[in-house]
Amino acid sequence: MAQKPSIPKGTRDFTPTEVAKRNYIISVIKKHFETFGFQPIETPSFENSETLMGKYGDEGDRLIFKILNSGDFLSKVTEDVLREKDSNKLALKISEKALRYDLTVPFARYVVMHQNEIDFPFKRYQVQPVWRADRPQKGRFREFYQCDADVVGSASLWQEVEFIQLYDTVFSDLKINGVTIKLNNRKILSGIAEVIGAKDKLTDFTVALDKLDKIGEEGVKKEMLSKGISEEALEKVQPLFKFSGDNFEKLSKLKQLLEKSEEGKKGIEELEFIISNLNNLGLKTARVDVDVTLARGLNYYTGAIIEVAAPAEVKLGSIGGGGRYDDLTGIFGLKDVSGVGISFGLDRIYLVLEELNLFPETVTKNLDILFINFGEKEAFQSLKTINSLREKGLKVELYPDAAKMQKQMKYANKRSIPFIVMIGEKELENNTFVLKNMVSGEQTTYNFKEIEEVFNQVNNQD
Amino acid sequence: MAQKPSIPKGTRDFTPTEVAKRNYIISVIKKHFETFGFQPIETPSFENSETLMGKYGDEGDRLIFKILNSGDFLSKVTEDVLREKDSNKLALKISEKALRYDLTVPFARYVVMHQNEIDFPFKRYQVQPVWRADRPQKGRFREFYQCDADVVGSASLWQEVEFIQLYDTVFSDLKINGVTIKLNNRKILSGIAEVIGAKDKLTDFTVALDKLDKIGEEGVKKEMLSKGISEEALEKVQPLFKFSGDNFEKLSKLKQLLEKSEEGKKGIEELEFIISNLNNLGLKTARVDVDVTLARGLNYYTGAIIEVAAPAEVKLGSIGGGGRYDDLTGIFGLKDVSGVGISFGLDRIYLVLEELNLFPETVTKNLDILFINFGEKEAFQSLKTINSLREKGLKVELYPDAAKMQKQMKYANKRSIPFIVMIGEKELENNTFVLKNMVSGEQTTYNFKEIEEVFNQVNNQD
Numbered sequence: 001m002a003q004k005p006s007i008p009k010g011t012r013d014f015t016p017t018e019v020a021k022r023n024y025i026i027s028v029i030k031k032h033f034e035t036f037g038f039q040p041i042e043t044p045s046f047e048n049s050e051t052l053m054g055k056y057g058d059e060g061d062r063l064i065f066k067i068l069n070s071g072d073f074l075s076k077v078t079e080d081v082l083r084e085k086d087s088n089k090l091a092l093k094i095s096e097k098a099l100r101y102d103l104t105v106p107f108a109r110y111v112v113m114h115q116n117e118i119d120f121p122f123k124r125y126q127v128q129p130v131w132r133a134d135r136p137q138k139g140r141f142r143e144f145y146q147c148d149a150d151v152v153g154s155a156s157l158w159q160e161v162e163f164i165q166l167y168d169t170v171f172s173d174l175k176i177n178g179v180t181i182k183l184n185n186r187k188i189l190s191g192i193a194e195v196i197g198a199k200d201k202l203t204d205f206t207v208a209l210d211k212l213d214k215i216g217e218e219g220v221k222k223e224m225l226s227k228g229i230s231e232e233a234l235e236k237v238q239p240l241f242k243f244s245g246d247n248f249e250k251l252s253k254l255k256q257l258l259e260k261s262e263e264g265k266k267g268i269e270e271l272e273f274i275i276s277n278l279n280n281l282g283l284k285t286a287r288v289d290v291d292v293t294l295a296r297g298l299n300y301y302t303g304a305i306i307e308v309a310a311p312a313e314v315k316l317g318s319i320g321g322g323g324r325y326d327d328l329t330g331i332f333g334l335k336d337v338s339g340v341g342i343s344f345g346l347d348r349i350y351l352v353l354e355e356l357n358l359f360p361e362t363v364t365k366n367l368d369i370l371f372i373n374f375g376e377k378e379a380f381q382s383l384k385t386i387n388s389l390r391e392k393g394l395k396v397e398l399y400p401d402a403a404k405m406q407k408q409m410k411y412a413n414k415r416s417i418p419f420i421v422m423i424g425e426k427e428l429e430n431n432t433f434v435l436k437n438m439v440s441g442e443q444t445t446y447n448f449k450e451i452e453e454v455f456n457q458v459n460n461q462d
Numbered sequence: 463m464a465q466k467p468s469i470p471k472g473t474r475d476f477t478p479t480e481v482a483k484r485n486y487i488i489s490v491i492k493k494h495f496e497t498f499g500f501q502p503i504e505t506p507s508f509e510n511s512e513t514l515m516g517k518y519g520d521e522g523d524r525l526i527f528k529i530l531n532s533g534d535f536l537s538k539v540t541e542d543v544l545r546e547k548d549s550n551k552l553a554l555k556i557s558e559k560a561l562r563y564d565l566t567v568p569f570a571r572y573v574v575m576h577q578n579e580i581d582f583p584f585k586r587y588q589v590q591p592v593w594r595a596d597r598p599q600k601g602r603f604r605e606f607y608q609c610d611a612d613v614v615g616s617a618s619l620w621q622e623v624e625f626i627q628l629y630d631t632v633f634s635d636l637k638i639n640g641v642t643i644k645l646n647n648r649k650i651l652s653g654i655a656e657v658i659g660a661k662d663k664l665t666d667f668t669v670a671l672d673k674l675d676k677i678g679e680e681g682v683k684k685e686m687l688s689k690g691i692s693e694e695a696l697e698k699v700q701p702l703f704k705f706s707g708d709n710f711e712k713l714s715k716l717k718q719l720l721e722k723s724e725e726g727k728k729g730i731e732e733l734e735f736i737i738s739n740l741n742n743l744g745l746k747t748a749r750v751d752v753d754v755t756l757a758r759g760l761n762y763y764t765g766a767i768i769e770v771a772a773p774a775e776v777k778l779g780s781i782g783g784g785g786r787y788d789d790l791t792g793i794f795g796l797k798d799v800s801g802v803g804i805s806f807g808l809d810r811i812y813l814v815l816e817e818l819n820l821f822p823e824t825v826t827k828n829l830d831i832l833f834i835n836f837g838e839k840e841a842f843q844s845l846k847t848i849n850s851l852r853e854k855g856l857k858v859e860l861y862p863d864a865a866k867m868q869k870q871m872k873y874a875n876k877r878s879i880p881f882i883v884m885i886g887e888k889e890l891e892n893n894t895f896v897l898k899n900m901v902s903g904e905q906t907t908y909n910f911k912e913i914e915e916v917f918n919q920v921n922n923q924d
Contacts, residue, residue: 037859
């Protein structure tokens with residue numbers, strides 16, 4: 001019985017056009033990763049479960065796809081365990097591997113396993129899919145690509161400077177104008193919590209502050225109060241709610257606010273180094289904006305926090321983010337290795353390019369020339385030249401069957417092929433070919449031996 | 463507690479050098495897929511289990527990696543089922559998705575699901591990983607890439623001609639000389655079985671014949687007899703055991719042998735079309751060889767059977783294969799769609815290039831210039847020019863910390879960086895820079911504003 005086929009929810013097939021567009025974005029990102037000195041690595045799609053579990057919080061653990069052990073996986077499970085009917089407990093017994101949830105933990109694992117062959121500081125990039133058992137919704141998938149670049153083994157703030165240049169370079173190359181690179185520092189958030197005497201409430205405080213955009217000043221204050229942050233504390237941070245001005249004005253406001261916090265001052269100093277150097281070096285199209293509400297999974301980052309906002313008109317939110325985490329590899333036993341990195345959100349960037357109509361037309365051109373098939377002898381004559389055209393990098397196809405002319409032309413039209421070549425009985429006899437420009441409709445007859453030259457000219461006109 | 467990290471058996475981390483080498487092979491293959499008119503698609507890493515199960519035989523079903531349902535996967539499993547402790551039965555209840563086992567079945571599923579938007583004949587390529595729970599051994603992994611090109615919707619034998627040209631083009635471009643492209647046809651095998659009166663023993667017959675290389679004529683005959691093929695039948699196929707001569711001699715021997723089988727004659731005719739056209743068109747470096755012992759998973763192919771043997775000196779066996787299957791999409795309800803395709807074995811090709819030392823040196827060059835870091839002001843001066851060098855496509859890095867000179871030079875040496883640029887206190891003052899050629903050891907001082915020009919020259923010398 002034939003099945004009506006489908007694919008799992010949250011996954012996608014990519015058509016030739018979609019693959020071409022995705023590859024365009026990926027190739028731009030990779031090109032700049034490489035000119036910035038990053039080297040590619042790849043890690044397996046699945047890891048041992050203990051490598052991943054417990055690294056992303058309880059919610060993360062639930063969203064990790066687990067792979068069933070092969071063979072008779074129940075053979076070593078006791079009747080008692082089965083009788084309990086506890087899915088989590090049984091999963092530990094019948095599944096030892098799990099699909100990659102992000103690229104950062106596998107990278108940390110890689111660094112620890114390969115530490116003796118790596119020349120630190122190690123600048124690596126990685127573009128691979130990850131999987132999450134999240135509820136699928138618009139723009140959120142169960143399989144999606146991450147495009148990450150990280151440096152491990154250097155605490156230098158020049159890395160942060162260069163990462164922001166890298167974002168600027170990639171988005172400028174993709175012709176996305178108007179991205180905003182938001183910058184913050186975990187030490188500034190800690191400093192604020194310290195100054196208002198709510199050091200133990202750092203998470204509550206930042207989670208609430210992060211919502212300023214959405215729920216406004218009053219909403220944020222209400223949430224903070226409900227979490228036990230005092231009225232007095234809120235008064236102290238009042239300047240954060242009207243945090244306007246350029247970056248240097250913001251930094252100077254922060255200096256006043258945090259003058260009594262050593263950690264806070266360190267954060268400001270780091271931010272100032274980055275901002276002033278970027279200011280002097282100049283960016284191509286991006287704008288850098290100090291944003292003290294930016295937190296991004298606070299427990300992870302220890303220094304810089306970076307997030308890229310898409311141009312305001314597309315209303316898509318973040319298209320990239322990253323930051324510094326001082327002890328990246330500690331979980332796997334290699335202490336005191338600082339890491340800093342950024343990630344590009346491929347799916348979101350795709351939507352931005354689509355919405356702003358920024359994909360170059362050439363990206364989806366998948367065939368340059370179709371040779372019409374008039375029969376065995378004519379097809380043979382066509383193939384005699386097709387391979388030399390292909391060697392010039394042209395994408396060339398012989399219609400496989402000597403089908404009716406109308407059918408072949410319909411195919412050419414549907415695939416938007418710019419040129420067709422016709423070698424029929426007459427042309428075979430006269431040693432000629434007919435070139436038809438499918439855009440203008442113009443048809444010209446040439447000598448067969450001129451064919452390479454003709455397409456040299458056509459190619460140069462592109 | 464720190465874990466000592468490891469990766470699942472049969473999987474691999476790829477270092478920057480390995481990724482660069484793999485990408486080199488993949489990019490050559492993709493380039494030619496595209497000039498031959500193939501378009502890329504991508505399918506999800508996991509499919510619904512029913513899409514994959516039952517498509518690869520019992521052994522295949524066992525080797526498919528199954529993904530555990532998320533959440534409380536036991537909640538709908540009855541106590542009765544649990545009490546049975548039957549792994550296969552339970553797997554059906556707690557797993558609905560499975561990792562892709564090859565690219566052909568997902569492609570068939572894709573064609574059926576997208577049939578209304580596809581312009582047939584559809585030439586697609588796909589380069590993605592697949593997963594098999596096979597016992598890992600030398601050269602056999604649980605995660606590996608397949609590089610497939612297929613055409614669906616045309617029965618034309620020109621496709622077979624072009625696929626062999628494609629193999630020849632790719633392997634010639636990779637500089638692998640001496641590959642042999644072995645050709646057979648399922649109809650010839652059927653014809654032989656028919657002629658010897660063992661039509662019902664086609665599989666036994668071909669499985670035995672396939673071993674001629676390994677166990678010799680006597681061994682094959684012994685096996686055939688043990689499977690119930692008669693002495694008389696063996697006499698009839700005696701010519702197959704001494705099947706020498708060029709392709710046309712072989713074809714003429716087959717014609718004699720199969721003169722009474724319509725199906726066999728059809729197979730010979732097809733083979734003759736392919737061979738004679740290839741002969742007239744010419745191949746770059748590959749040799750085509752009619753091989754009647756070639757079967758390759760007989761139940762799959764219905765026409766041409768193709769396999770590429772690595773150059774004899776590397777003793778690696780097959781580096782690619784494919785063939786025609788007349789009813790590719792029937793399993794998913796779309797009848798009478800003929801498919802023909804080939805696959806490149808990435809891991810094997812990698813080993814061939816490694817063994818024959820055929821990877822171009824440039825492939826693994828991952829950094830062109832390192833700027834030595836002498837401190838904040840000097841680093842800033844360096845960064846002022848680094849981005850314009852990167853825009854020329856050069857891979858450039860600033861050493862992140864103002865570490866000791868010795869440490870930075872050691873890093874440059876270990877990474878085999880061809881050039882270093884030094885801008886120290888003196889150079890900053892004089893507005894100059896020092897270029898050191900790390901191969902010759904030569905050091906030259908230039909004016910800072912000449913830097914782009916200097917590297918234009920250096921770049922052109924490459």
